[in-house]
Amino acid sequence: MAEEITLLESLRRRGVSRRGFLKFCTATASLMALPPALIPRVAAALEQAKRPSVIWLSFQECTGCTESLTRSHAPTVESLIFDHISLDYHHTLQAAAGDAAEHAREEAMKQHHGKYILVVDGSIPLAENGNYSTIAGISNLEMLKECAEGAAAIVSVGTCAAYGGLPMAKPNPTGAVGVSEIIKDKPIVNVPGCPPIPTVITGVLAHFLVFGSLPELDHLGRPKVFFGQNIHDRCYRRPFYERGQFAETFDDEGARKGWCLYKLGCKGPITYNACATNKWNEGTSWPVESGHGCIGCSEPGFWDFGGLYKALSVPTGNIGSTAVAAAALGVAAGAGLAAMNRSKKQAAAKAHETMTVTDLNKET
Amino acid sequence: MPVLDAVEVSWQADAAPPEAGNALPLLHEIRHALLRLQQEGEPTLLDLSAIPFGPGDRDRLLAALGEGEVSARIEALGPTLIRETALAGVWLVQYFDPDEQELVLHIEISHCPRLLSTPVEDIDLALRQLDDRLDTQLHAQSDSEPGSDLDQPLDSSAPHLAG
Numbered sequence: 001m002a003e004e005i006t007l008l009e010s011l012r013r014r015g016v017s018r019r020g021f022l023k024f025c026t027a028t029a030s031l032m033a034l035p036p037a038l039i040p041r042v043a044a045a046l047e048q049a050k051r052p053s054v055i056w057l058s059f060q061e062c063t064g065c066t067e068s069l070t071r072s073h074a075p076t077v078e079s080l081i082f083d084h085i086s087l088d089y090h091h092t093l094q095a096a097a098g099d100a101a102e103h104a105r106e107e108a109m110k111q112h113h114g115k116y117i118l119v120v121d122g123s124i125p126l127a128e129n130g131n132y133s134t135i136a137g138i139s140n141l142e143m144l145k146e147c148a149e150g151a152a153a154i155v156s157v158g159t160c161a162a163y164g165g166l167p168m169a170k171p172n173p174t175g176a177v178g179v180s181e182i183i184k185d186k187p188i189v190n191v192p193g194c195p196p197i198p199t200v201i202t203g204v205l206a207h208f209l210v211f212g213s214l215p216e217l218d219h220l221g222r223p224k225v226f227f228g229q230n231i232h233d234r235c236y237r238r239p240f241y242e243r244g245q246f247a248e249t250f251d252d253e254g255a256r257k258g259w260c261l262y263k264l265g266c267k268g269p270i271t272y273n274a275c276a277t278n279k280w281n282e283g284t285s286w287p288v289e290s291g292h293g294c295i296g297c298s299e300p301g302f303w304d305f306g307g308l309y310k311a312l313s314v315p316t317g318n319i320g321s322t323a324v325a326a327a328a329l330g331v332a333a334g335a336g337l338a339a340m341n342r343s344k345k346q347a348a349a350k351a352h353e354t355m356t357v358t359d360l361n362k363e364t
Numbered sequence: 365m366p367v368l369d370a371v372e373v374s375w376q377a378d379a380a381p382p383e384a385g386n387a388l389p390l391l392h393e394i395r396h397a398l399l400r401l402q403q404e405g406e407p408t409l410l411d412l413s414a415i416p417f418g419p420g421d422r423d424r425l426l427a428a429l430g431e432g433e434v435s436a437r438i439e440a441l442g443p444t445l446i447r448e449t450a451l452a453g454v455w456l457v458q459y460f461d462p463d464e465q466e467l468v469l470h471i472e473i474s475h476c477p478r479l480l481s482t483p484v485e486d487i488d489l490a491l492r493q494l495d496d497r498l499d500t501q502l503h504a505q506s507d508s509e510p511g512s513d514l515d516q517p518l519d520s521s522a523p524h525l526a527g
Contacts, residue, residue: 018483020441023459026479029411030468036409236385236418258419276416282465289419 007049007209021046028210032203033225033274045210052209053112054119055105055147056090059140060133060167060176061122065158066090068195069202102136109150117208118151120144120179123160123167127175144182153187153214154179157201162190162221163300170304180221189214190221194297197278200226220300222272231268231294234276237261255291265309266293273298386415387424390471394429394454397473401453407474429454429471438479442467446477 011021025043029036058066089105096104108116122140125132130139138146148154156179159165167176180188191201204223207215215223232238240246240260247254247261262269271294275286287294293309296302390410397408412422430450438444442462448455455477457470472478 017440018486019438019479022479022483023438023441023444026470027459027467030413033414036411036470039409234416236416236421277414283413 005051006047007051008047010051028206031199032206032210032215033277042210049209049212053108053116054205055108055116055151056119056121057140057143057147058090059120059122059124059144059161060174061158061160061165064195065121065161065201068193068198069157098136105147109147113150115152116150117205118147118154119157119205120154120161121157123164123176123178124182125167125174125176127173132174141182144179148183148186151186153189153208154183155201155204156180156188156190156192156221158196159192159194159297159300159302162192165194166303168303187214188221189217189223191226192220192222192298192300193273194302196298197226197274197280199278200274218272220272222298226274226278227272227298229272231271231273231276231288232266235268235288236276237288250291258291261288261291261293263311264293265307265311267296267299267302267305267312268294269312271296271299271302385418385421385424387421387428390415390425391428394451394471394473398451398453401473401475407472407478410471410473412469412471426456429456436480444479446480 008021011024016024022039022043025046026036026039028046029039029042032042034042089101089108122133124130124140124144126141130141133140135143156162160167160176161179163178164172164176164181165178167174168178178190180190189204191204193200200223203226204215207213207223215225218224218227220227232241235241237258237260240258241262245254245257245259246263247259248263249255250264260266266288268288273294275294276288279286279289295308296305390412393410397410400406400408432448432450432452434446434448436446438446442460443464444460445458446455447458453473453475455472455474457472457477457479458466459468459470461467
């Protein structure tokens with residue numbers, strides 16, 4: 001159960017020096033994608049930060065989100081954060097099982113009513129009264145409602161919890177939905193991704209730990225600090241796009257030279273995520289750097305995009321709506337960027353900004 | 365595995381060309397920061413974790429900065445390496461966890477990196493620790509020399525030894 005000590009006290013008990021604490025604050029600020037100028041503020045807040053209780057519920061999911069978190073590459077910072085928070089309930093990680101586990105959840109909810117963080121991964125099935133997925137005889141729907149009632153805030157980890165994810169893919173037999181489709185009266189932060197970048201999950205929890213509040217969110221409930229820019233804008237291959245240098249296949253000269261993967265179906269222009277900077281596997285690489293286009297896994301509906309290798313702007317059917325017509329301008333840009341003048345390039349870029357997953361689906 | 369060893373394998377990684385990466389813009393940013401340090405005395409911290417580096421970008425940047433004459437290693441919550449680059453006032457501060465995995469890489473443009481300076485709170489602690497050590501020493505001495513002047517209480521006019 002959560003103990004009322006500050007983080008600084010918790011670190012001191014572990015023999016961490018002042019310099020060690022400053023280092024921890026620096027790494028935490030970096031984890032939260034805050035500018036280094038805010039490190040003193042992070043330090044001041046962390047000195048006073050209390051230990052929050054966290055209840056983690058896993059519903060219709062593949063455990064990839066928990067795998068992502070436990071394989072994260074900043075173990076010192078993250079383990080200290082996780083040692084500091086009180087993870088009172090987590091199916092996969094807890095030692096307790098059966099009645100004891102459910103009792104721990106109920107006890108944490110009672111003791112920290114109104115104060116605990118509820119983390120959810122996985123979607124919630126609504127069909128057949130939610131009977132497609134149950135835990136200890138309780139449907140996911142019922143458990144979510146019960147736990148959400150006393151939560152201070154909810155963090156939906158992974159695209160399944162945020163927007164329904166793969167269980168919601170057509171024809172969606174279980175009637176899967178994301179958390180925000182059910183809970184309407186609590187602050188919810190979405191940390192989508194399939195799986196989400198581990199440092200982003202921890203960054204959001206660290207924000208709550210440091211500032212006692214949720215970070216600023218975009219229109220899809222995602223923290224702007226991590227999801228504020230799209231993959232295309234932050235991609236190191238972007239200059240090749242500007243020059244009209246594209247890989248046409250996965251083994252041609254363009255692919256070998258690291259040219260833009262746009263024509264191979266990269267969804268970078270419509271995907272907002274932090275992969276381009278936070279990367280995976282101890283900061284080694286990310287899909288585009290490995291030679292594969294972005295699949296848009298942090299966007300609602302990415303599972304029904306219509307094909308991982310379908311280029312965003314290539315029209316395959318009748319073009320009717322204004323948005324798709326705008327996308328078509330992007331097609332022209334994609335096909336002959338090298339010959340385009342500057343104004344056309346700007347128009348193409350503008351067209352890409354207006355394109356959404358819905359627009360994409362209208363093409364098919 | 366002599367048969368496999370006989371197979372000639374060539375491996376080639378094509379890094380993004382220098383003009384496509386982020387090393388050059390960062391060098392410009394460092395120049396602005398250095399100018400600010402020179403003219404206004406204001407230090408700057410750049411977090412390289414927030415920069416979208418492509419293959420080869422980081423190596424190109426570090427090669428351009430070069431190596432200077434000062435380096436230090438701090439052991440606190442894992443090692444931290446601090447190195448001045450060949451450009452005076454431009455420091456690389458590399459934070460590692462206890463398993464020596466890099467956590468954060470900062471470029472600090474300052475007269476002296478922040479983490480090298482002694483924290484004020486540590487000086488308070490150092491005073492208390494020194495007082496304890498002196499106290500222990502004095503008692504050890506007084507125990508071995510019964511009746512000596514050292515049995516007397518410490519002079520209260522010496523504030524750093526009092527309390």
